[in-house]
Amino acid sequence: xxxxxxxxxxxxxxxxxxxxxxxxxxxxxxxxxxxxxxxxxxxxxxxxxxxxxxxxxxxxxxxxxxxxxxxxxxxxxxxxxxxxxxxxxxxxxxxxxxxxxxxxxxxxxxxxxxxxxxxxxxxxxxxxxxxxxxxxxxxxxxxxxxxxxxxxxxxxxxxxxxxxxxxxxxxxxxxxxxxxxxxxxxxxxxxxxxxxxxxxxxxxxxxxxxxxxxxxxxxxxxxxxxxxxxxxxxxxxxxxxxxxxxxxxxxxxxxxxxxxxxxxxxxxxxxxxxxxxxxxxxxxxxxxxxxxxxxxxxxxxxxxxxxxxxxxxxxxxxxxxxxxxxxxxxxxxxxxxxxxxxxxxxxxxxxxxxxxxxxxxxxxxxxxxxxxxxxxxxxxxxxxxxxxxxxxxxxxxxxxxxxxxxxxxxxxx
Numbered sequence: 539x540x541x542x543x544x545x546x547x548x549x550x551x552x553x554x555x556x557x558x559x560x561x562x563x564x565x566x567x568x569x570x571x572x573x574x575x576x577x578x579x580x581x582x583x584x585x586x587x588x589x590x591x592x593x594x595x596x597x598x599x600x601x602x603x604x605x606x607x608x609x610x611x612x613x614x615x616x617x618x619x620x621x622x623x624x625x626x627x628x629x630x631x632x633x634x635x636x637x638x639x640x641x642x643x644x645x646x647x648x649x650x651x652x653x654x655x656x657x658x659x660x661x662x663x664x665x666x667x668x669x670x671x672x673x674x675x676x677x678x679x680x681x682x683x684x685x686x687x688x689x690x691x692x693x694x695x696x697x698x699x700x701x702x703x704x705x706x707x708x709x710x711x712x713x714x715x716x717x718x719x720x721x722x723x724x725x726x727x728x729x730x731x732x733x734x735x736x737x738x739x740x741x742x743x744x745x746x747x748x749x750x751x752x753x754x755x756x757x758x759x760x761x762x763x764x765x766x767x768x769x770x771x772x773x774x775x776x777x778x779x780x781x782x783x784x785x786x787x788x789x790x791x792x793x794x795x796x797x798x799x800x801x802x803x804x805x806x807x808x809x810x811x812x813x814x815x816x817x818x819x820x821x822x823x824x825x826x827x828x829x830x831x832x833x834x835x836x837x838x839x840x841x842x843x844x845x846x847x848x849x850x851x852x853x854x855x856x857x858x859x860x861x862x863x864x865x866x867x868x869x870x871x872x873x874x875x876x877x878x879x880x881x882x883x884x885x886x887x888x889x890x891x892x893x894x895x896x897x898x899x900x901x902x903x904x905x906x907x908x909x910x911x912x913x914x915x916x917x918x919x920x921x922x923x924x925x926x927x928x929x930x931x932x933x934x935x936x937x938x939x940x941x942x943x944x945x946x947x948x949x950x951x
Contacts, residue, residue: 571827571837576847585845589640596632596927597718600625603930604721619760623699626722628927630698633686635924637916641849645687647912648897649857653819657857657912665914667695670817671761673859674807677821678796678884679767681834683843684823687853690916691821692763700761702745704738704803706771729770731802738803742810759814764807768799768877774833790878794831795888799881801874808867819859822884822897825850830892856887856897 577585604625610618647665649657658666677688685703692698707726710716725741727734745762771777777797785792792798808818827850828834842848860880866872891897899910918924 570848572848572851582845589636589844599928599931600628601717604718606930622721627699630689630693631923631927634690634693634916634918637686640844642915643849644852645914645916646852646854648899651900652859653857654900654902659912659914663914664919665694665912669695669819672759672815673763673817673819674815675763675765675819677767678823679769679772680823680825681772681838688765697761697763701763701765703765738806739810742807746811746814766804768804769797770800772835773797774835793881793885795885796881799877801877805867805873816862817859818862822856822887824854824888824891826852854891854897
């Protein structure tokens, strides 16, 4: 409730006391939930340089690899899509390595009975998932790095080459990575349904088309994890105000720990994909240390997470799923109510997390460790996977070297 709704008479001594407390709170900010800065200015600069160098090196290599393979589109579409899926795997490896090297932290995973038996901890401590090869993946949106952890979740199921993301159109113009994103077939939204609907329909038709390439899944349909953030943007003080305004306009209660979800785009995706998918998976994300009622972006930024050595003490994931057949996809009002009900459930999960520091666990702790949770970290299964990123460029360099020597042998005097 805002101050305008609390017009009461307050004694002057209470006012003075409240002002003093407020001033004290302003002058003495709360400690950062990840502790003090772990790296001095010199080390932070070095980390920035190492991070940027690795990201630029791999990003450029991926883009060049994509350009080399782009003519396949006119030769064999099936092999073109398989080739681009491999380059998408390379980007999944990139974000896994930068998270492993620059912001290691605990990943704590829990679930309900709907996904029982689909998450496991390997003997060497890694997370393995056995989710379907085609699904829609929903998530709340806390901070800008949410998608990194969800892409890593796809990596744990060997699906990191088949993830598709609905994202803001402005991201098409990010230097270095934007060309690669275009090759990945992501769905860009201008947040104007009149212009978004056509492009979304076009991309979804491609995602439900049958291909016969080497990476095609069952029944000829390519594997696909379509990641959607129904809130549209991350939770912050500014977006919270917009959510409150929207709740009043729609005459519905606002949520405590999330923004209200928008249903139009998700419903359209489910309608267009039809019976090519059976399941909607839902992941609720929470970051340890964010005070209840406050916002993760105020504490965890790109700088604090990757350069200052202050990532969240743990990233918490709670998984569940819903059969598409149980969702009122054809009824706009019914679907909006269904989605809002799911987000209210997620808000209750987050309330539990903020009160206890943990999401609830499944009563049957199949495959879990650590008190019903799987505690793991973001890391590669094998370091040799990094070589995949450069294999095309290395092969091209080798062939070029052989052809150059052959030319010199034949035509030099």
